[in-house]
Amino acid sequence: GGPVLPTEGPVPPTGTGSGSGSGPAELKNDELCGITGGQAECYFDCAIISSAQGSGQLIQNLTCLEDCFSSNKSANDYCIFLLLNDVISKGVCNLTDEFGYNPGLGIYQPVVTCGMDVVPHPVYGFDQTVVDKGTCSAETENLLLNEKCRREIMEEQGFIQNTLLQLIQNSCNHNVSEYYVNFMQGNLPGARKKRNAELSNPKEAQIHSRVKRLAPAQAIYGSDDIRTKLKFENTHNRYSWICSLRSSGSSPEHLCAVNLLTRPPKPTVIVGSAHCTYLCKDQSAGLVSACCCSSGPENCAGNSTLCGDNPGVDKMNKDEATIVCGEWQTNVFENSKIVLKIKKIIQHPEYNETAGPISGNDIAVFEVNDGPLTRDKAKGIKPACLPSNSSTISSSGIHAGWSKPPPLSFINNHAKEYAEFYNDFFKQWHYKMDILEKCEDPTVTAIDGGALLFPSNSSYPAGTSCAKDFSKQSCFSKGDSGSPLMVQEGDQSQLSILGILSFVKGCDVFSFGTTSSEKNNAQLNQQTENPSTYTTLYCFLPWIAEQYGMEYEGIADPACLVASGNPDDGEEPCRITPSNLIELFTGEVECIFPFFYNNKRYDGCILFEEDGFVYPVYRCPSRNITTKINGTNSFESLPLVDGYCPDDFMDPTSPLNPNKTDCSSFARRAPFSQCKNNCPGVQALGIIGGGNSAMEQEGQAGQGCKWVKKICKRLESYLGELSWCQMCV
Secondary structure, three states: OOOOOOOOOOOOOOOOOOOOOOOOOEOOOOOOOOEOOOOOOOOOOOOEEEEOOOOEEEEOOHHHHHHHOOOOOOOOOHHHHHHHHHHHHHOEEOOOOOOOOOOOOOOOOOEEOOEEEEEEOOOOOOEEEEEEEOOOOHHHHHHHOOHHHHHHHHOOOHHHHHHHHHHHHHHOOHHHHHHHHHHHHHOOOOHHHHHOOOOOOHHHHHHHHHOOOOOOOEEEEHHHOEEOOOOHHHHOOOOOOEEEEEEOOOOOOEEEEEEEEEOOOOOOEEEEOHHHHEEEEEOOOEEOOHHHHOOOOOOOOOOHHHHOOOEEEEEOOHHHEEEEEOOOEOOOOOOOOEEEEEEEEEEOOOOOOOOHHHHOOOOEEEEEOOHHHHOHHHOOOOOOEOOOOHHHOOOEEEEEEOOOOOOHHHHHHHOHHHHHHHHHHHEOEEEEEEEOOOOOOOOEOOOOOOEOOOOOOOOEOOOEEEEEEOOOOOOOOOOOOOOEEEEEEOOOOEEEEEEEEEEEOOOOEEEEEEEEOOOOEEEEEEEOOOOEEEEEHHHHHHHHHHHOOOEOOOOOOHHHHOOEOOOOHHHOOOEEEOOOHHHHHHOOOEOOOOEEEOOEEEOOOEOOEEOOEEOOOOEEEOOOEOOEEOOEEEEOOOOOOOOEEEOOOOOOOOOEEOOOOOOOOOOOEOOEEEEOOOOOOOOOEOEEOOEEOOOOOOOHHHHHHHHHHHHHHHHHHHHOOOHHHHHHO
């Protein structure tokens, strides 16, 4: 019933493989499987490195960007084409100062001697060494000083924008660099205060001088009419096998992605995540909001109008959802849309609905009325290719799907600048992913790529694969579950599904909201080193075939039975992972438990919610605060963008004071920090469209040992006694 067991060779076929005749059909690739439409992103062939000196993520192989920008002299982005050519052909400047310190990136070659100059700092007056004549040509520098060119650069995604800005700073005349620095600093929260800093406070002045290198975020600069732009049309009709599991009723909503593996004339095979087939329900009110079933601060079960009298998590029935294929934007009617009524939902028999996705076997199949797939307008819907075993796994892949948009009430109250572009949240998007050799917790920070001193080693179930966004600048949230992790196989023109998204254990950085009401600026900043965990599809193909009365011929893989991590890692101290530049200096401090949040006591890490939007970061207090309940830290709100003022800025251990508002934006500190994966309260988030899965997870060690014992019993029957299996005896 579980993942594929080791065998001595291929499972002998018993069917005809044709879908007709005396024997059962065979689950195998369609001739047209995995054929894509749309367009890949021009940067999908890039490699990225995290760099403290480079203020975050930088593209390592600059030649990969050459086809992203126009070589036409009349194009607005021709300046970027020239900048890249200059650096690729001539290198970057050697910025080593008289003390032997080189603030340069240390990534790009060659490093050459440039003409340098000494000029006074524009704010603080001290002398600074700057580039006078670098590797940028005069033509490049003149174009870079054009407002149209600046717009092109500032509209790029964060990792591309940061790369270009760092190249300018390390290769071009300092006036060009200052042109972009001034724009970025002028759009920082509290920028006016910064430019008129109180120089009597030398510590604060030092902090201001350090921010010359800025880690850009996905942003809206309203007064300048600039925003980060994505080419959403590239995903239109690209991944036709990805369908939407949609709630029924008068206001249907996207819940999760499901995936088409075969279509008529064969049996129609559709797979998704098992946890997606559970909903928050009330016996009298029917389907209710996910917050009614949550155990976190977002719990709203006390609202009987919203939740009824006794809400709880229950299995989805066939009439509570439909499957929609051929769709690109989930909130508009599209003529290509195909609606499939569900006849039966089958969860994997070993999926533990109490423990949730962390127990593994997070897979379900759907029997549907597939008549609509035989119509002419469905001809463009092709199934995905089936995966081969793990020995041929690529090191990179593509994740695609839909997120569930934040509630409009949240946008209006906290990020009104995004209201104009709200429809973009409903469009399908894709991400290049780095596929990991095994599932494991982060060993470096997402901020600068520096090694963690106290990395966690929490557990991951058997039959899963893990991957990370190669830019580290995305964080999957509600609605993403069931989305496929796809790899290219064979002739490289077709995509197969390696796995379907099961869970994440939270993000490192997630801030979303207005940063300057005066300038109509806002940011959506996401960063994570935490892996996304996918149910490995090839481990379950025999079970999938069986549910449809089909046969599957394939080679079993022992890796399907091997878990990773340490289920007892929760016994280690709970520490934070640095998620901003200040925390890089203060270090991986221990969380401060217990604490109160909105007058409720918590003894572990929690997720926060505002206006129906759940932030996908497990957080704990890392600073004391002046407000207390019976001597215990008490927090009333979570300022994700600004933070609180310390009671005494000169004292790094000073408690935060929410009643103090006269410090600059650079003096403010976040009251909560990101928890490591082994902390109490951190769970495997099965992120469904109705909200974060409300299934309660038993203690990590206890639940982990249950599946470790089960796996070991089966694995040892083939391989003999295994020493690591004794850890849960």
